[in-house]
Amino acid sequence: MRIVIIEDEIKAAKSLAGLIAKIRPEATVETMLHSIESAVAYLNTNPPPDLLFMDVQLSDGLCFEIFRQVKITSPVIFCTAYGEYSMDAIKSNGVDYILKPFSASELEAAFTKMDNFRNFFQQREQSDWLELIRRLDKPESKTSFLIFHNNRYMTVRTEQIAFIYIKYDAPYIVTFQQQKYIISQTLEQLQAQLSPRQFYRLNRQYLINFDAIKEVEHYSGRKLAIHLAVPAEEQLTVGKDKMTQFLQWMENR
Known part of the structure; x- marks a missing residue:
């Protein structure tokens, strides 16, 4: 089996290749590509691989642009940090995805599904892929969250959320009105339900709303300092990676 990995994070690509070698030792990772540009160039000049692993967000944009420039006939397993917003569209087209960080068992399950549907994938037309792209480009996201606060239930609309953060292992929603509510979901679950266009995962503790960003400036050690309209409890930064x-x-x- 010939495999191509399209992933902009080199460490993640190498980690995936290592897992593939353990789970499917007979497989060969032909190349690891890190951008839309390099992926388009490779796929347009080489025979289609037996399987593509593809990250959703690459260094030069969303991977869906590849489908617009190349006729994809290989099955694709998406490796994404954005989770369930695309699950229905992807699975209805017989394509699987694994949510970062993923385990060896999840990767094995994705391989099993690919084996079962390999012939189906190879017979898909480009129009099917384009329909998949259109559906993924317009993901459905949560519009509100149910909160239990002061012994009563209430809803917080997503546009009211400035950021979500972890404190003492518990996630808190902070609104633009500087109200703070604890919520009984993990940060990963909350991220999967929010629009990746509107919310960004800064690190393991913070998920921020684009509309809450007041200013971004260069910081020491080749970092960016993020200043929000609603004060956070600590300095928020983005590393050079x-x-x-x-x-x-x-x-x-």
Whole structure:
């Protein structure tokens, strides 16, 4: 089995290749590509691989642009940090995805599904992929969250949320009115339900709303300092490894 990995984070690509080698030792990772541009160039000049692993957000944009420039006939397993917003569209087209960070068992399950549907994938027309792209480009996101606060239930609309953060292992929603509510979901679950266009995962503790960003400035050690309209309890920064991705997220509105 010939595999191509399209992933802009080199460490993540190498980690995935290592897991593939353990789970499917007979498989060969032909190349690891890190951008839309390099992926389009490779796929247009080489035979289709037996399987593509593809990150959703690459260094130069969303991976869906690849489908607009290349006729994809290989099955694709998406590796994404954005989770369930695309699940229905992807699964209805027979394509799987694994949510970062993923386990060996999740990768094995994705391989099993690919094995079961390999012939189906190879017979899909380009129009099917384009329909998938259109549906993924317009994901459905949560519009509000149910909160239990002061012994009563209430809803907080997503546009009211300035940021969500973890404190003492508990997630808190902070609104633009500087109200703070604890919520009984993990940060990963909340991120999966919010629009990746509107909310960005800065780190393991903070998920911020684009509309809450007041100012971004260069910080020591090749970092960016993020200043929000609603004060956070600590200085928020983006490291150099995520700087390009963060700035592209801000630009691609």
